[in-house]
Amino acid sequence: MFGTKKRRIAILIMMVFMFGIIAGCGREAPTNQQPAPTAGAINxxxxxxxxxxxxxxxxxxRDGAMLAIEQVNAAGGVLGQQLNPxxxxCKSLPDEAMSVSAALVDENxxxxxxxxxxxxxxGSTPIMMENKIPLIAPAATATNxxxxxxTGATRDYIFRVCFIDPFQGTLMAQFAADNLKVKTAVIYGDTSSDYAKGLADYFKQTFTEKGGKILGxxxxxxxxxDFRATLTKIKGLGPEFIYVPGYxxxxxxxxxxAREQGITVPIGGPDGWDSPDMVTVAKAEALNNTYFTNHYSSQDTDPKVVAFVEAFKTKYNKEPDGFAALGYDSVQIMVQGLNDAQAADPVKLAGALAQIKNFEGITGNMTIDTNHNPVKAGVIIEFKDGKQTMNSRIQP
Amino acid sequence: MQTKKIKWTRILLEAAFLVVLFSLVQYSISTHMLSQYYQINLTSMCINIILAVSLSLINGFTGQLSLGHAGFMAVGAYTAVIMTTKLDYPFLAALVGALFAAGLAGFVIGVPTLRLKGDYLAIATLALGEIIRVVLQNIDYVNGPAGISGIPKLTTWAWLFGGVVLTLLVVVNLVNSSYGRAIISVREDEIAAELMGINTTKYKVLAFVIGAGFAGLAGALYGHYFYIIKPETFNFLKSFDILVMVVLGGLGSTTGAVIAAIFITILTAALQPFPEIRMIIYALILIVVMIYRPQGLMGNKEFSRQTLGRIWGGRQ
Amino acid sequence: MQELIQQLVNGLSLGAIYALIALGYTMVYGIIKLINFAHGDVMMVGAFVGFFSITLLGTNIAVAMLIAMAVCALLGVIIEKVAYRPLRNSTRIASLITAIGVSLLLEYLTIFLLGPNQKIFPDTAFTVKAYDIAGLSILNKDVFVFVSAVGLMLVLQYIIKYTKTGKAMRAVSLDNEAAILMGISVDKTISTTFAIGSALAAAAGVMVGVYYGAINPLMGIIPGLKAFVAAVLGGIGIIPGAMVGGFVIGLLETLVSGYGNSLYRDAVSFGVLILILLVKPTGLFGKDTGEKV
Structure with missing residues (x-):
């Protein structure tokens, strides 16, 4: 065994080491809440x-957002400064999201x-509100x-670039009732996600209002x-339409x-469907007679969208999905806000973001409304032999 | 046998230490010396301590492998949040309500399942924890998978500190009482304990109910700090996280559980700046620590002033 | 009636996959009393190995499955050597924690290397055909999954019942120390058990890929948990129990989704598990050996 002296030295060394680790990890807390130093870059x-x-x-x-930041920096940055991501x-946990936000706040x-x-x-909202720093949510669709x-009050520092649940749920219900002229539907959604739950509720509401009947x-x-058990049951119910809110x-x-089971009725869904993987997994034939609400399509012919898809593929060697596009637009709308505000200041940025009109994103032209939601056109995309084609465009 | 003298000086000393600790942190919070980031991690730390200590009563001292602790946390969190946001009860009542609701859930679950042994009990508790989550996901009153958000931030340092102290007081005193010896005897040898006339079921259920209750308390404190609770937060992976703290600290060591809870919280925060590899490092640390210290950081020993002296003095 | 038979067909192929994973769980448990939480992630690695052997090496599905099984057998042996063997004489809960660690490591190492997005199993590997038999739609992939699962189980039964390795495995499982005295190398036997169990998981992984078309780094968590439930349901450590447990869980989930409320599917299968345990605390096939004093 060690002698007492050696042991003490070892303990001391260990303690110094541990202290070093803890101190090294701890960041310097800002003693006063001053705006970002405008020396080098915008964090x-x-x-x-x-x-x-x-x-x-x-x-x-993140990949979409990082691509946008890279492009902005390559074009000279914003307000003469580079963006520093x-x-x-946040480990997919609200408490971790809060902790991360607080750490980011300390990074100015x-x-x-x-x-x-x-x-x-x-989870992140209270921190951003308290510190008066805008949060731009790429894909958070719940109304609240x-x-x-x-209170019904708009949160001053929270913005988003995606549709809200009522919009898409209602849109698909209208499309099903008016365009497809179906009378009965079954909702088969992702019950573990609040996104799908919200969409299902609004679909049900509008579809019933239009005289349709939800069979289950x-x-x-x-x-x-594995969805076959439920699909077999749905087949037995014999609906004319199936609404599948999910990713x-x-x-x-x-x-x-569903198609393997011989279910041939039209199937509809939200923008969570948007991914090239749909065709590779489900196959072109199965996807015929399916429709989803969306703002953007990776097969869109708009030059802006084509350029984005190309740049994304070059950088990451994979196709962008809806999340990537929304991440990209989140950064771009922030850049627009910074340019409008003419200052790298969070409060001024929030003010500018609330005023944004006709921002040309790759997920559509957006105008931020009083509730900080983007007003943008929704489209119904139909899969035709594996190609996404625009069935109809609906202006809000 | 010596009559046990109450050592007033020692109690006073410990109380004074607690008061100083509390006031120091309270002071640094109110003067903004402690930034928001550190406050959040301090909160996580306190909640983790309550969770780890309460589970260590079940897993460590009673030797019953429970993998459903997050379920009880969920029961407490939902009870308390419903009480404050929907029924307008004061926070204290909500905390007490959470404690009792989770304890009751522990009783209802414990009585039938604690007959099971070892890994069968583990899977039964895991299953029950998951059932609680699935049921919450399907109740519209609590918004299903979206959960309840906009919860007022009522959890302050005072409540957290009180919660931790209360948990430690109850668990430590229970373990050191005659009940505690009965509980530990169940862990050491259930049959022998039974032969000595100990009603093992009673003690197992007792430990289970108390452990569950404090998990509920932790859930209530969690809900009123982090603004939102949703069923997904309380899945079986959360139970695993708590179990990791207990085993890392050493089964049957309260101080070990506390140290491990602090260690894990700091580790999680310290790895934040390395988003790509944080989980890999975390996993490696877990494996390496367990290989080199399978009995946990503290084994089944407690950390006290004597231990400090022993480590420092070499032999004693 | 027809719908019921269709549901049973659905349940059987799902159950076959659960059963294959559950076998690995139960074998490892039977021999070293360890709940190997990393088992579902070994399945995931198997699926990815199968994927790369098809896309990069251009092998067919059978060869891909064999390669995946071989790689995962090796992986299982390595995991056991590095992470579980040092803890063999410690408490079982300590090895449970390393198992959780290994599970996280496999998941996030895969995410780090390949990204978290799903990968699409190439459809060239397996052309799906539907057979219409008496109004039932039966796919050739149903047949593929069911036949190969049952085939692997038969091979496993043969190994355990009639080979020397199998005898050694049973001996170690029954009484570790007596096995040593009989000249059985415990280390070697445990390694073999891990190799076989992991190979079965890999086969299940490739089947998942073929069957559902896409694989991702976190795909092992839920089937792993369900297979664990299946293993316990059948009586953990008992090989026929794991098979039956797998099929029971598969059929149960199918029937709940088909005739009950799909929203409560998982709650019901967990509930049934608890009920069975309360009636028969050692699972369906578990022997109540009584306790040694």
Whole structure:
């Protein structure tokens, strides 16, 4: 065994070492809340899900956002400064999202992009509100993200670039009732996600108002891959339409299995369907007679969109999905806001963001309304032999 | 046998230490010396301590492998949040309500399942924890998968500190009482304990109920700090996180659980700046620590002034 | 009636996949009493190996499955050597924590290397055909999954019942120390068990890829948990129990989704597990050995 002296020295060394680690990890807390030093770069926080249940959403949005930042910097930056992205992982948890936001605040960020899901944005919201720094949510669709549902007041520093649940749910219900002229429907959605739940509620409401009948509500959970049991049951119910609010990871095998089971009725869904993986997994034939509400399509012919898809493919060697496009637009709308405000100041940026009109994003032309939601045209995309084609464009 | 003298000086000393600790942190919070980031991590740390200590009562002292602790946390969080946001009860009542609701859930679950042994109990508790989550996901009153958001921030340092102290007081005193010896005897040898006339079921359920109750308290404190609760937060992976703290600290060591909870919280925060590899490093640390220290950081020993003296003095 | 038979067909192929994963769980448990939480992630690695062997090496599905099984057998042996062997004489809960660590490591290492997005299993590897038999739609991939799962189980039964390795495995599982006295190399036997269990998981992984078309780094978590449930349901450590447990869980999930409320699917299968355990605390096939005093 060690002698007492050696042991003491060892303990002391260990303690010094531990202290060093802890001190090294701890950042200098800003003693006073002064605006960002305008010396070199503008810090932008990316608070996204890189691990945990929805790691793929956060990773794709980060990739889109980083591409936008790279392009902006290559073109000379904003207000003569470069954007400096600070990426942090919120582990798909609201408490971690809060902690990450607070850490980003200490880094003097001008705005935060993310998190992706409404729940994680909610975790981050109090910190951003308290510190008066804008949060731009790429994909948080619940209505109460930007509006406090108790007081009805708009949250001054929370913005988003995606559709809200009522818009898409209503849109698809109208399309089903008016264009497809169906009378009965079954809702088969992702019950583990608030996004799908919100959409299902609004679809049901509008569809029933239009005289349609919901024959049943079924659910799957994230990462399910086997849908045949429920599909067999739905086949027995014999609806004229199936609404599948959810993300492409689950929806693609779901549609493939539905067609394998001989379910031929039209199937509809939200923008969560938007991914090239839909065709590769579900196959072109199965996707015929399916429709989804969207703002953007990776097969869009708009030169802006084509340029984005090309740049994304070159940088990452993969196709962008909806999250990547929304992440990209989140950065671009922030840049627009900074240019409008003519200052790298969070409060001025929030003011500018609230005033944005006709911002030309790749997910559509956006005007931010009083509730901080983007007003942009919705389109119904139809899959025709594996190609996304625009069925109809609906201006809000 | 010696009559046990109450050592007033020691109690006073410990109380004074607590008061100083509390006031120091309170002072640095109110003067903004402690930035928001550190406050949030301090909150996580306190909640993790309550969770780890309460689970260590079940897993460490009673030796019953429970993998459903997050479920009880969910029961407490939802009870408290419903009480404050929908029924307008004061926060204290909500905390007490959470404690009792989770304890009751522990009782209802514990009585039938604690007959099971070892890994069968583990999977049964895991399953029950998941059932709680699925049920919450399907109740519209609590907004299903979206959860309840906009929860007022009522959890302050005072409540957290009180929660931690209360948990430690109850668990430490229970373990050191005659009940505690009965509980530990169940862990050491259930059959022998039974032969000695100990009602093992009673003590197992007792430990389970108390552990569950404090997990509920932790859930209530969590809900009123982090603005939103949703079922997904309380899945079985959360239970694993708590279990990791207990085992890392050492089964059957309260101080070990506390140290491990602090360690894990700091580790999580310290790895934040490395988003790409944080989980890889975390996993490696877990494996390496367990390989080199399988009995956990503290084994089944407690950390006290004597331990400090022993480490410092070499032999004693 | 027809719908019921269709649902049973649905349940059987799902159950076959659960059963294959559950076998690995149960074998490892039977021999070293470890709940190997990393098992579902070994399945994921198997799926990715199969994927790369098809896309990069251009092999067909059978060869891809064999390669995946070989790679994962090796992976299983390495995991056991590095992460579990040093803890063999410690508490079982300590190895449980390393198992959680290994699980996280496999998941996030894969994410780090390949990204979290799903990968599409190339459809050239397996052309799906539907057979219409008496109004039932049966796909050739149903047949593929079911036949190969049952085939692998038969091979496994043969190995355990009639080979020397199998006898050694049973001996170690029954009484570790007595096995040593009989000249059985415990280390070697445990390695073999991990190799076989992991190979079965890899086969299941490739089947998932073929069957559902896409794989991702976190795909092992949920099937791993369900397979664990299946193993316990059948009586953990008992090989026929794991097979039956897998099919029971598969059929149960199918029937709940088909005839009950799909929203409560997972709650019901967990609930049934608890009920069975309450009636028979050691699972369906578990022997109540009584306790040694």
């Amino acid at each position: 932008v926080g990316l608070n996204v899900e890189l691990s945990g249940g929805v790691a793929s959403y956060g990773t794709n949005a 600070i990426v942090r992982d 960020i001008v705005a935060q992009i993310g998190p992706l899901t409404s729940g994680n944005v909610a 993200v930007t509006v406090d549902d108790k 509500t079924e659910g799957f959970v994230k990462d399910d891959r 492409y990871q689950e929806v693609a095998p779901l549609i493939a299995q």
